[in-house]
Amino acid sequence: MSIVARPKPRNLGKLMVSHVTVAHGGGGKAMKDLIDDVFVSAFDNDLLAPLEDQARLDLAALARHGDRLAFTTDGYVVDPLFFPGGDIGKLAICGTVNDLAVGGAVPLHLSCAVVIEEGMAVETLRAIARSMAATARAAGVSIVTGDTKVVPRGACDKIFITTTGIGVIRPGLEIGADRARPGDIVLVNGRLGDHGAAILCARGDMALQSPVESDCADLSGLIAALLAAVPGVRFMRDATRGGIATVLNELAAASRVAIEIDETATPIDEGVRGFCEILGLDPLYLANEGKIVIAVAPEDAAVALAALRAHPLGRDACAIGKVTAGEAGRVSMNTLFGGRRIVDMLVGEQLPRIC
Amino acid sequence: MSIVARPKPRNLGKLMVSHVTVAHGGGGKAMKDLIDDVFVSAFDNDLLAPLEDQARLDLAALARHGDRLAFTTDGYVVDPLFFPGGDIGKLAICGTVNDLAVGGAVPLHLSCAVVIEEGMAVETLRAIARSMAATARAAGVSIVTGDTKVVPRGACDKIFITTTGIGVIRPGLEIGADRARPGDIVLVNGRLGDHGAAILCARGDMALQSPVESDCADLSGLIAALLAAVPGVRFMRDATRGGIATVLNELAAASRVAIEIDETATPIDEGVRGFCEILGLDPLYLANEGKIVIAVAPEDAAVALAALRAHPLGRDACAIGKVTAGEAGRVSMNTLFGGRRIVDMLVGEQLPRIC
Numbered sequence: 001m002s003i004v005a006r007p008k009p010r011n012l013g014k015l016m017v018s019h020v021t022v023a024h025g026g027g028g029k030a031m032k033d034l035i036d037d038v039f040v041s042a043f044d045n046d047l048l049a050p051l052e053d054q055a056r057l058d059l060a061a062l063a064r065h066g067d068r069l070a071f072t073t074d075g076y077v078v079d080p081l082f083f084p085g086g087d088i089g090k091l092a093i094c095g096t097v098n099d100l101a102v103g104g105a106v107p108l109h110l111s112c113a114v115v116i117e118e119g120m121a122v123e124t125l126r127a128i129a130r131s132m133a134a135t136a137r138a139a140g141v142s143i144v145t146g147d148t149k150v151v152p153r154g155a156c157d158k159i160f161i162t163t164t165g166i167g168v169i170r171p172g173l174e175i176g177a178d179r180a181r182p183g184d185i186v187l188v189n190g191r192l193g194d195h196g197a198a199i200l201c202a203r204g205d206m207a208l209q210s211p212v213e214s215d216c217a218d219l220s221g222l223i224a225a226l227l228a229a230v231p232g233v234r235f236m237r238d239a240t241r242g243g244i245a246t247v248l249n250e251l252a253a254a255s256r257v258a259i260e261i262d263e264t265a266t267p268i269d270e271g272v273r274g275f276c277e278i279l280g281l282d283p284l285y286l287a288n289e290g291k292i293v294i295a296v297a298p299e300d301a302a303v304a305l306a307a308l309r310a311h312p313l314g315r316d317a318c319a320i321g322k323v324t325a326g327e328a329g330r331v332s333m334n335t336l337f338g339g340r341r342i343v344d345m346l347v348g349e350q351l352p353r354i355c
Numbered sequence: 356m357s358i359v360a361r362p363k364p365r366n367l368g369k370l371m372v373s374h375v376t377v378a379h380g381g382g383g384k385a386m387k388d389l390i391d392d393v394f395v396s397a398f399d400n401d402l403l404a405p406l407e408d409q410a411r412l413d414l415a416a417l418a419r420h421g422d423r424l425a426f427t428t429d430g431y432v433v434d435p436l437f438f439p440g441g442d443i444g445k446l447a448i449c450g451t452v453n454d455l456a457v458g459g460a461v462p463l464h465l466s467c468a469v470v471i472e473e474g475m476a477v478e479t480l481r482a483i484a485r486s487m488a489a490t491a492r493a494a495g496v497s498i499v500t501g502d503t504k505v506v507p508r509g510a511c512d513k514i515f516i517t518t519t520g521i522g523v524i525r526p527g528l529e530i531g532a533d534r535a536r537p538g539d540i541v542l543v544n545g546r547l548g549d550h551g552a553a554i555l556c557a558r559g560d561m562a563l564q565s566p567v568e569s570d571c572a573d574l575s576g577l578i579a580a581l582l583a584a585v586p587g588v589r590f591m592r593d594a595t596r597g598g599i600a601t602v603l604n605e606l607a608a609a610s611r612v613a614i615e616i617d618e619t620a621t622p623i624d625e626g627v628r629g630f631c632e633i634l635g636l637d638p639l640y641l642a643n644e645g646k647i648v649i650a651v652a653p654e655d656a657a658v659a660l661a662a663l664r665a666h667p668l669g670r671d672a673c674a675i676g677k678v679t680a681g682e683a684g685r686v687s688m689n690t691l692f693g694g695r696r697i698v699d700m701l702v703g704e705q706l707p708r709i710c
Contacts, residue, residue, distance in 0.1 A: 027596025027642075028701025051532040051609045053454040053592065054427035056524065062424065063414050069424075072409035073466035073519055074502045077510070099408040111428035113517045115470075118707075147429045147517075152707050155432070157510040162468045162502075164428055164519035169411065177406040237408065241382025254406045287382075346383025352473075352507050 020120045025150025035148055038125050039112070042133040045142040047109065055144035057109060057166075065168035070105035072096060073164040079353040081128065081158060083202040085194075085214030088161060089131030091289060091355060094218045095240065096165040097139045101220040102236040102292060104175040104227060105167030107139060113147040113162045120158055128159065139218040141165070172231060177254035179234040184323040185301040186259060187294040189222060189308050190215070190316040191267045192244055196286030197275050199354050212271050215290035222313045226294070229307035235295040238288070240355055242346050244320075245284040247293045248331045249345040258326030261343070262334045265320045284333075285346055287354045295323060375475045380505025390503055393480050394467070397488040400497040402464065410499035412464060412521075420523035425460035427451060428519040434708040436483065436513060438557040440549070440569030443516060444486030446644060446710060449573045450595065451520040452494045456575040457591040457647060459530040459582060460522030462494060468502040468517045475513055483514065494573040496520070527586060532609035534589040539678040540656040541614060542649040544577060544663050545570070545671040546622045547599055551641030552630050554709050567626050570645035577668045581649070584662035590650040593643070595710055597701050599675075600639040602648045603686045604700045613681030616698070617689045620675045639688075640701055642709045650678060 023030040040050050047055055062069065076092040086094075093110065100107040112132065116125065136143050143163075198214040219238065227233060235255075237247045252259045268276075268283045276283045290313060296304045301319060308314030321333075331343040378385040395405050402410055417424065431447040441449075448465065455462040467487065471480065491498050498518075553569040574593065582588060590610075592602045607614045623631075623638045631638045645668060651659045656674060663669030676688075686698040 022707040025596075025707060026701055027598075027601050028640075030702070031596075032700070051605065052458060054425045054458045054460065056458070057424040057426060059414065059418050059422055059424055059523070063418070067414055069412040069414055069417065069521075070409045071412060071464065071466060071521065072500055073468045073517070075468040075470050075504045075517065077470055077504050077506050079510075103407060103409045103411070105409065109426065111426060111519050113428045113430040113519070115430050115432055115511075115515055145427055149430045149432050149515075150707065151432050151512065154509075155434075155512040155708070156470075156515070157506065160470055160504075160511070160515065162428070162430065162517035162519075164466050164468070164517075166424075166426065166521070168414070241380075241386075243382075246382050250406065285383075345387070346381055347385070352377040352380060352505065353510070 018122055020116050020118060020122060020125065020150055022118050022150050022152055025148060031148060038122065038129050039146060042129040043143040047142050047144040062168055065106050065108070066170035068169040070100050070103050070167045070169055072099040073162060074099060075160060075162045076355060077160050077353050078199065078355050079157065080202050083214055084198050086216035087128060087131050088159065089128040090135045091216050092161040092163045093132050093135035093139060094216055094289060095355065096163040097141060098219045098238040100165045100167035101223040102238055103169065104173035105169045107141045107165055107167040107220050109142055109144045109166050110136065111145045111164045112143050115149045115151060115156050115160045117156045117158050118150055118153045135218065139220055173227065175233055175236055177235060177251055180251055180255035180257050180295045180323045182257055182323055182325040183298050184234055184295045185298055185319050186261065186321045186323065187296065187304060187308065187317060187319050188244065188267065189292055189314040191269045192288055192291060193268060193272045193283035193286030195289040196351065196354055197272045200351065212269060212275070215288055217290035217313055219290060219292060219313060222308065222311045225311050226304060226307050230296055230300045230304045232300060233294060233296055236292050239291050239293050240287050240289060243285040243287060244293050245343045246346055248343065251295065252331050253329040256328040258324045258328065258330040259321060260324055260332050260334060261321030263336050265318060267316055267318055284343060289355065373477055375471050375473060375477060375480065375505055377473050377505050377507055380503060386503060393477065393484050394501060397484040398498040402497050402499040417523055420461050421525035423524040425455050425458050425522045425524055427454040428517060429454060430515060430517045431710060432515050432708050433554065433710050434512065435557050438569055439553050441571035442483060442486050443514065444483035445490045446571050447516040447518045448487050448490035448494060449571055449644060450710065451518040452496060453574045453593040455520045455522035456578040457593055458524065459528035460524045462496045462520055462522040462575050464499045464521050465491065465496055466500045466519045467498050470504045470506060470511050470515045472511045472513050473505055473508045490573065494575055528582065530588055530591055532590060532606055535606055535610035535612050535650045535678045537612055537678055537680040538653050539589055539650045540653055540674050541616060541676045541678065542651065542659060542663065542672060542674050543599065543622070544647055544669040546624045547643055547646060548623060548627045548638035548641030550644040551706065551709055552627045555706065567624060567630065570643055572645035572668055574645060574647060574668060577663065577666045580666050581659060581662050585651055585655045585659045587655060588649060588651055591647050594646050594648050595642050595644060598640040598642060599648050600698045601701055603698065606650065607686050608684040611683040613679045613683065613685045614676060615679055615687050615689060616676030618691050620673060622671055622673055639698060644710065
């Protein structure tokens with residue numbers, strides 16, 4: 001390795017290599033070309049300032065959306081990078097947009113930091129960047145700043161993406177894990193476990209074929225429709241790693257309530273159910289990337305369900321249970337056979353790199 | 356692997372393991388314990404809301420600092436994790452705080468997303484989190500939201516950290532890479548190349564011992580002092596990957612000016628200089644983590660220098676050159692021996708994982 005500058009004709013044009021090298025993470029011309037060619041050209045928007053180390057956003061313009069800034073970050077390490085229903089780029093946008101939206105925020109801007117393994121095909125990187133750009137555009141958010149690191153072969157597996165989002169919450173919305181009250185109704189917007197099942201099948205090491213696609217989706221439109229109909233929603237959370245079991249446990253603990261769900265009311269695709277039976281998995285713990293758990297006051301439940309069902313991403317929405325004054329933090333499920341079982345926080349190992 | 360919940364007594368207490376397992380990334384109880392024990396306890400602040408997927412920040416409170424939100428992200432993959440003068444945690448805070456400050460923003464809040472390799476010692480993780488917390492506290496910023504992923508052994512090298520920062524820029528400050536004008540003076544706040552040299556030595560594969568420490572530092576206080584003295588600063592940039600050569604090239608290109616620096620005026624530690632001579636490195640391309648390149652109008656140069664030198668992190672500040680009306684984008688150095696050489700954008704390979 002040499003870090004002595006070798007004079008070379010300028011303006012040689014953009015990337016002329018097929019694979020990422022460590023030079024693309026060096027801070028020099030190769031990195032600038034990679035960023036311009038792959039990311040800046042895909043993310044193209046007025047706020048992106050590739051010449052600066054920071055994006056600048058007018059506070060007055062943000063304040064027109066509401067009174068509180070929501071700020072959230074997530075790293076995406078999913079394996080494989082491309083899977084039925086999505087890819088790491090789509091996931092990295094949807095996941096962070098959803099984390100903003102479930103708190104009641106209008107998602108507005110994202111940052112994107114990537115760690116790339118030396119040797120990655122530039123075409124793969126382009127496909128991921130295009131997927132991020134298209135997903136962001138559809139969600140109405142702009143990717144306004146970023147960072148690129150390249151590590152030597154073997155120091156990371158292909159690519160990790162961290163997106164950080166900012167959005168704005170309008171006055172009056174008060175959504176939180178500590179706000180559920182006995183009597184509240186628990187809703188979901190559709191069938192559970194599709195993402196986890198799709199990723200497991202896509203890895204191929206289960207030797208199972210399944211037609212299940214990931215439910216990876218931007219839920220901000222669905223959530224906006226729900227909040228327009230029911231501004232008093234108590235709680236929303238996208239049920240990603242750990243599935244709805246984890247979300248319900250977090251809600252029950254933070255609100256100091258019990259939650260009872262009904263197995264018969266819990267929507268699970270037949271394919272996913274069969275897949276879980278064969279592998280001994282519990283679909284309540286399978287990751288989703290397009291499903292939210294919602295708690296609303298009982299008098300709001302019918303309006304909330306109607307609003308969800310009127311949206312393409314909520315057609316299969318249903319009530320799965322209710323909040324009770326039982327033991328604080330306890331989540332239980334009334335089973336198909338009339339029994340009841342505890343739905344505990346996930347204790348053992350989970351599936352690594354599911355998102 | 357099983358994702359079926361195994362009922363287990365609750366409130367068992369916190370982490371009882373010495374090393375991170377994939378279960379710590381699963382979204383369940385192990386992950387919650389790891390986050391509570393290692394990160395939440397270290398980062399402790401009023402805005403941190405571990406029960407929610409997002410932090411919420413009052414827009415009116417932000418607007419008291421200025422009129423524009425600055426937003427920046429960086430991934431940190433430095434190897435080794437601990438080095439003379441710093442560690443990946445300190446670096447992940449200082450680097451992002453500095454990226455905010457060089458644009459004129461008051462750094463306020465950070466997010467922190469980590470990707471951890473299975474098998475990492477929990478004590479190492481704690482040391483990194485403590486370092487992040489102490490550095491953030493000293494810089495006056497709060498870490499308000501985060502994310503934790505664990506990948507199987509071999510899928511990443513120990514730990515990668517992505518921090519994203521928000522700050523606010525007060526009205527009237529206009530700092531940018533396109534604002535340098537012929538006649539402007541180029542300043543730096545001290546000796547160059549210490550971070551790059553320290554990391555190279557710390558890796559040990561050069562079989563060189565050197566007393567050089569990384570200059571890794573939070574520069575927000577120094578920058579605030581400079582802006583108080585000279586609000587009309589044209590440009591600031593921390594000279595990280597690619598060194599000052601890269602920053603000067605970016606400035607010259609964006610402002611469509613030429614820049615001439617003087618080798619005799621460019622401050623480099625004798626140890627670093629010797630180290631570079633032995634290895635055939637050019638210190639202008641070595642990374643810094645506590646040095647900024649500044650451009651000011653000629654009439655402001657004396658006041659700017661005095662303000663920098665009055666601060667502990669600017670004691671060795673000096674003028675290293677000037678902006679000229681020469682060929683747009685050209686950076687050159689008048690050498691010790693009376694010649695002149697082009698200082699081009701870094702073209703070849705750089706040192707991977709320097710930050």
